[in-house]
Amino acid sequence: MEWAELTPAQQQEVERQLETAVRGAAEIIPAEELRRKLMKSVTAGVPLNIKLGLDPSAPDIHIGHTVVLHKLRQFQESGHQVQLIIGDFTGRIGDPTGKSETRRQLSEEDVQRNAATYSKQIFKILDPLKTKLLYNSEWLSPMDFAEVVNLAAKVTVARMMERDDFTRRFQSGQAISVHEFFYPLMQGMDSVANGTDIEIGGTDQKFNILMGRTLQKEYGAEPQAVVLMPLLEGLDGVKKMSKSLGNYIGIDEAPNDIYGKTMSVPDELMLKYYEMATDLSNDELASLRQAVDAGTSHPRDVKMRLAHTLVRLYHGAEAADAAQLHFITVFQQRALPEDIATCRVAAEELEDGGLKLVRLLAVTGFAESNSGARRLIEQGAVKLNGVKLTDIGGSVQLQEGDIIQVGKRKLARLSLG
The missing domain is CATH 3.40.50.620 (HUPs)
Structure with missing residues (x-):
């Protein structure tokens, strides 16, 4: 033919x-x-x-x-x-x-x-x-x-x-x-x-x-x-991925382990991992490559997307979101000052472990009024464990040790009860 x-x-x-x-x-x-x-x-x-x-x-x-x-x-x-x-x-x-x-x-x-x-x-x-x-x-x-x-x-x-x-x-x-x-x-x-x-x-x-x-x-x-x-290089970036060499990411490993290991992949191998080991389409891959080459995408963000993708493939989207939040929390806490203040949130303020975001800012002293709290949220200045919170009327689920942040310098570790 x-x-x-x-x-x-x-x-x-x-x-x-x-x-x-x-x-x-x-x-x-x-x-x-x-x-x-x-x-x-x-x-x-x-x-x-x-x-x-x-x-x-x-x-x-x-x-x-x-x-x-x-x-x-x-x-x-x-x-x-x-x-x-x-x-x-x-x-x-x-x-x-x-x-x-x-x-x-x-x-x-x-x-x-x-x-x-x-x-x-x-x-x-x-x-x-x-x-x-x-x-x-x-x-x-x-x-x-x-x-x-x-x-x-x-x-x-x-x-x-x-x-x-x-x-x-x-x-x-x-x-x-x-x-x-x-x-x-x-x-x-x-x-x-x-x-x-x-x-x-x-x-x-x-x-x-x-x-x-x-x-x-x-x-x-x-x-x-x-x-x-081709044979895919492992986390050392040199030898092919192998369990015996310890430079591998197992697909049955826990979501947090897959995510954390992926974040140690050398920057120069990120696109190869995307190309060889994910379900990204050809068009998505081309766009990503263009962004990396042009310097418009930060390598850390590209690698986080890769880590999220690999966890999603083998454990589902919900597990991938949780693994990403866990990584952000741990990574951010490693960079926190040692003398970070602690704010207590009384048990009576909580309902099933949750609290209105506006109320949380007031309880922690980061906002003097509800209108002030709403203004901070609108400005994108509020983060919980490194994740930006933008829902003015929303509630957040809290856990002992969570980090609330307003702006670049106002931080507090939450103590519940």
Whole structure:
């Protein structure tokens, strides 16, 4: 099919999907094949099969793992079908990528337990209605020895030795077990068995994912296109995010922890985190990038929005608001003078822990009259725990130790009861 055969509306849709598909990608293999597949899908109205393979050896997902999940979600929002393949069979071998020695084989119990944890976490990002959750033991376990020999005959040892980790281990005299050669072959068979159109993965999975293209050709199928995503640096800004290095943000961590950790992300990585690990649209991302480049958005505010976004994604908007308020309170209190005055608010003034804002200003002595209190609120001079209060007729919920502030220098710590 030629580009000129598409209607203007179809051309526009292909370009939109292509822009989203390549967003943040490190490499597209091959780019023209990805475009052709999108053209075919748009004109025929048939969704593409988008694959991600997960080896369930480390079930706790962190923000670095979500990069490929967000890419899958973007394809889902364009109407495509995700094939999420849990490597319950390949997990018994373990992916040798980047390893200097043979990995311990996981037991079937380990694999099933880890797979269940993955399944629970990934649907915080993916749409379950557009996701096929598959286990590769379904097609790999039934293969008999003759089929395995036939599979092995399709790839040479020289090709396997193109992998850097195998080459390094061979040259240094470290053992390479024959069964490790079967890991990329089995991952490639996942694509053959499921008619995968596009496979997503990290750059460290390039060899394994390209094996899918090789085997699809060998078995007479149309080869998949490949979208490789970069590995996300952790909180140190240098090494890839990893639990073992302690530079990670876990998606199951408490909201305050996610928020606080995000605020320690280096400024130069903020936009990359937005691009790779959030649901910001392309237009929102472009506007944010322009504001940062022009210096019209303060890095602290951009990072606070990022922290709020990450908490919202995994715990909801209410938890994100609470985590942001907690951070502001703690951050502001660290900068407060040590000799800050204390104002007592009598228990009889409170109703279910709340008090009219105008009355609060009078009780604390920050306003001599109700009209004076209203004037301060109108001027935007009143803050509670660092959050500006603008509702003249509103009430506020109070807790022991809250900080009331009027202007830049008038501060008081509240004591209730």
